[in-house]
Amino acid sequence: MDIVYTLWLRSVKRYVRSKSRIIGSLGMPVFFLLALGFGLNSVVQIPGGAGENYLQFLVPGIIAMSVLFTSVFSGIQIIWDKQFGFLKETLVAPVSRLEIMLGQTLGGATTAVIQGAFILIISLFIGLKLTSISGFVIAFLFMTLIGICFAAFGIAIASKMEDMHGFQLIMNFVVFPIFGLSGALFPIESLPEWVVPLTLIDPLTYGVEGIRYGLLGTSAIHPLICLAALSAFTIVMIVVGALLFRKASI
Amino acid sequence: MENLTKRFGDFTAVDAISFDIKKGEIFGLLGPNGAGKTTTISMLSTLLEPTSGNAQVNGIDIQEDQDGVRKSIGIVFQDQSLDEELTAWENMDFHGRLYRIPKEIREERITDLLQLVELEERKESLVKTFSGGMRRRLEIARGLLHEPAVLFLDEPTLGLDPQTRNHLWTYIQTLNHTKGITIILTTHYMDEADRLCDRIAIIDRGTIIAMDTPEELKKRVGSDVVTVTSPDSERIAQEISAPWISGAEQHDGQVTIRLHDAEEHITELIRLFGDHGYAITSVSIHKPTLEDVFLHYTGKTIREDEAGAADRMRMMMMGRRH
Numbered sequence: 001m002d003i004v005y006t007l008w009l010r011s012v013k014r015y016v017r018s019k020s021r022i023i024g025s026l027g028m029p030v031f032f033l034l035a036l037g038f039g040l041n042s043v044v045q046i047p048g049g050a051g052e053n054y055l056q057f058l059v060p061g062i063i064a065m066s067v068l069f070t071s072v073f074s075g076i077q078i079i080w081d082k083q084f085g086f087l088k089e090t091l092v093a094p095v096s097r098l099e100i101m102l103g104q105t106l107g108g109a110t111t112a113v114i115q116g117a118f119i120l121i122i123s124l125f126i127g128l129k130l131t132s133i134s135g136f137v138i139a140f141l142f143m144t145l146i147g148i149c150f151a152a153f154g155i156a157i158a159s160k161m162e163d164m165h166g167f168q169l170i171m172n173f174v175v176f177p178i179f180g181l182s183g184a185l186f187p188i189e190s191l192p193e194w195v196v197p198l199t200l201i202d203p204l205t206y207g208v209e210g211i212r213y214g215l216l217g218t219s220a221i222h223p224l225i226c227l228a229a230l231s232a233f234t235i236v237m238i239v240v241g242a243l244l245f246r247k248a249s250i
Numbered sequence: 251m252e253n254l255t256k257r258f259g260d261f262t263a264v265d266a267i268s269f270d271i272k273k274g275e276i277f278g279l280l281g282p283n284g285a286g287k288t289t290t291i292s293m294l295s296t297l298l299e300p301t302s303g304n305a306q307v308n309g310i311d312i313q314e315d316q317d318g319v320r321k322s323i324g325i326v327f328q329d330q331s332l333d334e335e336l337t338a339w340e341n342m343d344f345h346g347r348l349y350r351i352p353k354e355i356r357e358e359r360i361t362d363l364l365q366l367v368e369l370e371e372r373k374e375s376l377v378k379t380f381s382g383g384m385r386r387r388l389e390i391a392r393g394l395l396h397e398p399a400v401l402f403l404d405e406p407t408l409g410l411d412p413q414t415r416n417h418l419w420t421y422i423q424t425l426n427h428t429k430g431i432t433i434i435l436t437t438h439y440m441d442e443a444d445r446l447c448d449r450i451a452i453i454d455r456g457t458i459i460a461m462d463t464p465e466e467l468k469k470r471v472g473s474d475v476v477t478v479t480s481p482d483s484e485r486i487a488q489e490i491s492a493p494w495i496s497g498a499e500q501h502d503g504q505v506t507i508r509l510h511d512a513e514e515h516i517t518e519l520i521r522l523f524g525d526h527g528y529a530i531t532s533v534s535i536h537k538p539t540l541e542d543v544f545l546h547y548t549g550k551t552i553r554e555d556e557a558g559a560a561d562r563m564r565m566m567m568m569g570r571r572h
Binding site for chain 2: 006091
């Protein structure tokens with residue numbers, strides 16, 4: 001455990017020091033929140049929504065987005081460690097790759113949850129009302145699961161990537177679709193029927209719905225199903241990430 | 251180490267090399283870039299699996315007990331491997347935690363080692379503010395933190411200025427003497443190998459072509475040369491003789507005399523000059539260098555060989571680097 005903690009500590013230290021990265025990665029979610037939230041608030045009616053407006057509907061989606069992007073990015077960051085040689089220092093130590101991978105994953109998840117929390121706090125100023133403390137805790141639980149799931153996913157990808165050239169490709173063809181299909185921006189009930197199966201194999205869908213249940217008290221999918229599905233995806237991602245990272249060459 | 255081999259596809263980077271390294275010695279792997287030095291080190295430090303053959307480090311098999319090997323070695327990589335966003339202290343601390351050194355011992359050793367490499371005052375500075383020499387010293391300090399029995403230094407002074415190199419050489423020698431650490435270093439600098447190493451293996455294209463102490467290697471290549479400038483050069487070339495002189499030639503007012511152990515015989519030689527009444531303008535001694543040794547064994551200088559082999563190797567190993 002102390003090795004996992006060591007790796008975690010390094011990730012968090014690096015994160016806290018990179019002020020520009022913290023501010024920078026808040027940019028896009030805040031922009032989405034303001035532009036879509038205020039722009040569409042009076043236009044869009046959520047079908048069957050329990051009285052919530054679009055801005056409130058959108059907040060959980062944007063929080064999930066923030067956690068998603070930060071965690072994938074932090075996972076992929078081991079490519080930088082590879083390129084700057086630091087990974088060798090870690091790999092030549094008498095520790096298992098599993099410990100390294102878990103530390104990296106938890107570090108990435110932590111920074112991702114902090115980014116998500118920033119969005120949550122900003123949302124409180126623009127009209128989100130918290131229903132209960134337990135709902136708040138539920139939201140954080142789902143944020144944490146999204147963070148772990150996608151940090152592990154990032155490491156899995158990074159283990160297969162040679163350098164940062166493929167990064168844009170991953171962002172455009174993997175991460176954006178995950179975000180787009182998740183029901184972060186629109187209710188999944190209103191999607192055409194043939195798209196629904198795609199949203200249901202998207203782990204983020206369950207994360208978004210889970211956070212939505214926590215913050216708004218309503219969700220399109222039962223929160224326990226969300227929890228079970230997202231947990232299962234998270235475990236699979238950790239296993240896949242660990243296996244690929246174990247085989248990764250330096 | 252026995253018949254250690256590593257292939258990348260069709261390319262054999264290290265071809266069945268075997269050698270023994272004595273405890274407490276400074277052993278040098280000398281060769282041009284791409285000769286297989288780093289690959290050898292990577293195998294010995296368990297970062298790469300050998301294609302065939304086997305090796306022991308500190309008596310531990312590199313394939314059977316990877317963690318055992320890792321615990322007993324320290325390594326300074328050719329390319330920098332520090333976290334630039336962390337301070338010097340944090341880099342050390344990270345390393346200490348990875349090797350599970352208890353907190354108190356860890357802090358004590360970090361303080362000592364930072365003092366040793368004269369970075370004590372900069373311990374709270376981020377590594378990205380450090381110069382190349384400071385980074386190298388920090389890496390050496392880090393490699394020593396868990397008190398390894400064997401320290402690998404892969405091109406320790408690559409890209410450093412002469413002053414810093416001298417400084418580092420002194421450190422390395424001091425470490426070897428005071429702590430008795432076995433040091434295995436790779437280099438393509440002849441002077442570095444000559445100055446530091448107790449024994450040298452010359453490696454080229456994945457095979458070891460010669461191995462001995464620097465002195466022995468140089469002796470094997472041939473005789474020393476004394477060059478004399480003199481108005482009587484023709485006479486000297488014709489008349490000079492002694493059992494230890496193997497030949498003398500005259501050209502352009504200079505005589506080159508080939509002989510064994512020039513330092514030992516130089517006074518005698520000067521006396522011979524005096525006995526014969528030659529007028530002498532200047533005398534200089536040239537000892538064979540490791541460069542001559544390399545030339546002798548491979549038929550090319552280390553510089554000539556560098557371009558070709560280096561490119562090949564970079565392409566194989568470092569395709570991802572820019």
